[in-house]
Amino acid sequence: MTYSVKEIFLTLQGEGGQAGRAAVFCRFTGCNLWTGREEDRAKAVCQFCDTDFIGTDGDGGGKFETADTLADAILSQWPENPLTSSTPGLVVFTGGEPLLQLDATLIDAMHKRGFSIAVESNGTVVAPAGIDWLCISPKAGSTLEQTSGTELKLVFPQPGLDPASLSKLDFKHFWLQPMDGPNQSTNIQAAIAYCMTHPQWGLSLQTHKLTGIP
Numbered sequence: 001m002t003y004s005v006k007e008i009f010l011t012l013q014g015e016g017g018q019a020g021r022a023a024v025f026c027r028f029t030g031c032n033l034w035t036g037r038e039e040d041r042a043k044a045v046c047q048f049c050d051t052d053f054i055g056t057d058g059d060g061g062g063k064f065e066t067a068d069t070l071a072d073a074i075l076s077q078w079p080e081n082p083l084t085s086s087t088p089g090l091v092v093f094t095g096g097e098p099l100l101q102l103d104a105t106l107i108d109a110m111h112k113r114g115f116s117i118a119v120e121s122n123g124t125v126v127a128p129a130g131i132d133w134l135c136i137s138p139k140a141g142s143t144l145e146q147t148s149g150t151e152l153k154l155v156f157p158q159p160g161l162d163p164a165s166l167s168k169l170d171f172k173h174f175w176l177q178p179m180d181g182p183n184q185s186t187n188i189q190a191a192i193a194y195c196m197t198h199p200q201w202g203l204s205l206q207t208h209k210l211t212g213i214p
């Protein structure tokens with residue numbers, strides 16, 4: 001299988017329950033809820049995306065013909081040897097929609113190299129086995145197929161997707177992440193107010209944007 005990757009970079013996880021941890025991000029090309037082209041945004045299922053996931057031209061991006069070559073490219077960005085260190089490596093597969101490409105072969109290849117695997121997914125595709133930290137971020141107007149995982153991270157507010165409709169799903173952590181965009185400060189205040197009155201939910205800020213790291 002050939003994997004199409006927009007970019008691979010070392011940073012700190014900015015969001016959710018692993019915020020602050022060093023991680024190699026592998027951003028796959030393509031998504032099933034938006035083409036990624038600005039002229040298509042208004043008619044997309046997901047219209048608020050903050051990410052460029054078109055093509056393979058980012059830092060460390062490209063077409064990888066095997067899981068081993070992609071896994072080696074990810075490993076090469078980690079600052080130590082995870083197989084001899086007491087700390088496992090951490091890779092975050094994101095996109096675009098990573099579950100359109102992430103498969104058992106790549107999961108095995110990362111585990112063999114001493115990595116723990118985190119995924120950021122929109123939940124429209126059932127996740128393969130073996131993911132160590134599964135973050136699902138449901139999108140209004142799409143069908144949620146993956147209804148369990150480690151954390152549920154709802155971009156808030158989303159007309160047509162009330163947090164209460166998700167609160168019984170099988171996740172350990174429930175986050176509201178204020179929608180970035182023209183109404184960001186209003187959205188932050190709305191998320192704070194919701195979390196204060198619905199303690200099952202915590203606030204996830206996009207800390208990488210505050211600090212200016214990728």
Ligand SMILES: C[S@@+](CC[C@H](N)C(=O)[O-])C[C@H]1O[C@@H](n2cnc3c(N)ncnc32)[C@H](O)[C@@H]1O
Pocket residue numbers: 031048049050051094095096097098120121122123136137153155177178179180181
């Ligand atoms: C770019 S998406 C890629 C992974 C996957 N397609 C998804 O939507 O979960 C990564 C994370 O950013 C979130 N996100 C995207 N646009 C956002 C925005 N404008 N404000 C806040 N979070 C956003 C998504 O909900 C998701 O949790």
Ligand SMILES: Nc1nc2[nH]cc(C(=O)O)c2c(=O)[nH]1
Pocket residue numbers: 011012013014015025051094095120208213214
């Ligand atoms: N630092 C950092 N943390 C992130 N957490 C989720 C991200 C994503 O785009 O999936 C992301 C990202 O793009 N950068």
Ligand code: SF4
Pocket residue numbers: 031032033034046047048049050051053095096097122139
């Ligand atoms: S599902 Fe994720 S990658 Fe796709 S358009 Fe929405 S936020 Fe962006």
Ligand SMILES: [Mg+2]
Pocket residue numbers: 050051
């Ligand atoms: Mg991002």
